[in-house]
Amino acid sequence: IMKMQKAVEDEQKPLTTTALANNTTNVKAAFVVLVRNSELDDLRSAMRQMEDRFNHRYNYPWVFLNDADFSEEFKAKTKGIASGNTFYGKVDDTMWGYPEWIDQDKASDTRENMKEVIYGDSESYRHMCRFQSGFFFRHPLMLEYDYYWRVEPGVEFSCSVDYDPFALMQEKDMKYGWTISLKEYEETIPTLWNTAKEFMQKYPQHIVPKDDPGSLLKWVSDDDGETYNLCHFWSNFEIGSIKWLNSPAYLDFFNYLDQNGGFFYERWGDAPVHSIAAALLLKKDEVHWFYDHGYFHNPFRQCPREPAWVADEKCLCNPEDSFDEHWYSCTPKWLELTGKKRTDYLVTTRS
Ligand code: GDP
Numbered sequence: 564i565m566k567m568q569k570a571v572e573d574e575q576k577p578l579t580t581t582a583l584a585n586n587t588t589n590v591k592a593a594f595v596v597l598v599r600n601s602e603l604d605d606l607r608s609a610m611r612q613m614e615d616r617f618n619h620r621y622n623y624p625w626v627f628l629n630d631a632d633f634s635e636e637f638k639a640k641t642k643g644i645a646s647g648n649t650f651y652g653k654v655d656d657t658m659w660g661y662p663e664w665i666d667q668d669k670a671s672d673t674r675e676n677m678k679e680v681i682y683g684d685s686e687s688y689r690h691m692c693r694f695q696s697g698f699f700f701r702h703p704l705m706l707e708y709d710y711y712w713r714v715e716p717g718v719e720f721s722c723s724v725d726y727d728p729f730a731l732m733q734e735k736d737m738k739y740g741w742t743i744s745l746k747e748y749e750e751t752i753p754t755l756w757n758t759a760k761e762f763m764q765k766y767p768q769h770i771v772p773k774d775d776p777g778s779l780l781k782w783v784s785d786d787d788g789e790t791y792n793l794c795h796f797w798s799n800f801e802i803g804s805i806k807w808l809n810s811p812a813y814l815d816f817f818n819y820l821d822q823n824g825g826f827f828y829e830r831w832g833d834a835p836v837h838s839i840a841a842a843l844l845l846k847k848d849e850v851h852w853f854y855d856h857g858y859f860h861n862p863f864r865q866c867p868r869e870p871a872w873v874a875d876e877k878c879l880c881n882p883e884d885s886f887d888e889h890w891y892s893c894t895p896k897w898l899e900l901t902g903k904k905r906t907d908y909l910v911t912t913r914s
């Protein structure tokens with residue numbers, strides 16, 4: 564009963580933040596971009612928008628990671644856009660490669676048999692998904708930060724962000740933030756949920772009990788945990804806690820999945836992996852929908868439905884194009900599960 568009362572009280576708190584519209588914050592945070600040299604132009608476009616919409620007032624640093632060496636041109640043309648410091652890291656084979664328990668012939672057969680599935684035949688995509696699932700947050704360049712904001716080449720940020728999302732996360736002790744949700748292709752993750760269920764059996768100490776009012780199990784399962792409903796947060800946009808990802812709970816989860824081999828014998832994406840982790844390990848109040856962020860990653864868009872925002876030049880997007888009410892989106896389910904309205908996610912600043 565105490566717990567439930569706490570949940571009710573939390574829900575009644577308005578979503579305000581003391582983070583003002585200038586760089587008075589001291590959150591230890593950075594943008595993180597895994598990227599190839601060949602994606603430089605698309606990256607510059609995304610960076611330009613991030614800087615214009617948000618970061619020119621905050622000057623957070625940018626961390627670029629790559630499994631190859633960054634070119635001098637890449638460094639010069641990203642440093643030139645960034646208002647904060649830039650760091651360039653190489654990802655070595657401890658984070659991008661086959662662990663010794665993986666049967667590489669079996670992995671290769673899988674790729675042969677998955678040609679019909681999106682990225683099903685790609686080896687590098689699998690290394691990428693495993694890296695994003697289990698390693699970017701412990702790359703040496705990332706360890707000094709508390710929060711990260713993942714950015715990808717080619718994405719668009721179409722609304723001005725006049726508060727500091729990192730400060731909001733820190734102030735509310737939130738661990739994971741997202742903009743777009745949807746359903747995963749089942750062919751990429753046939754045994755992911757069963758593996759997650761084994762993890763729940765083996766590590767009950769990490770799991771939010773399903774009768775806890777904060778439980779997010781229903782976000783990923785429509786039948787009380789029996790099967791996965793394929794809902795996930797689209798991980799190309801994430802604002803998250805580095806400490807959470809480095810916690811024993813998350814690392815035990817990742818290691819358990821990694822031992823199973825599904826990153827290579829299937830084609831597990833980092834989006835369902837992060838999302839299932841959030842659903843099992845975090846409570847409702849620790850996960851935030853950045854409803855008020857305009858965002859586009861091909862082919863889906865998030866555009867806030869606030870009538871005045873387009874006219875007020877806060878956003879350059881059309882709410883009618885927003886994916887959040889689409890039948891394939893899981894966001895309506897999120898709102899139902901959390902008992903929230905869109906407007907509950909509008910962040911207002913106060914001094
Ligand atoms: P999608 O969003 O699922 O279609 O996948 P992307 O191709 O956008 O890849 C996701 C992220 O990982 C992007 O930021 C890419 O730039 C990056 N990425 C994907 N594959 C590689 C790779 O082989 N090397 C590097 N350095 N980055 C990669």
Ligand code: MN
Pocket residue numbers: 715799860
């Ligand atoms: Mn992408």
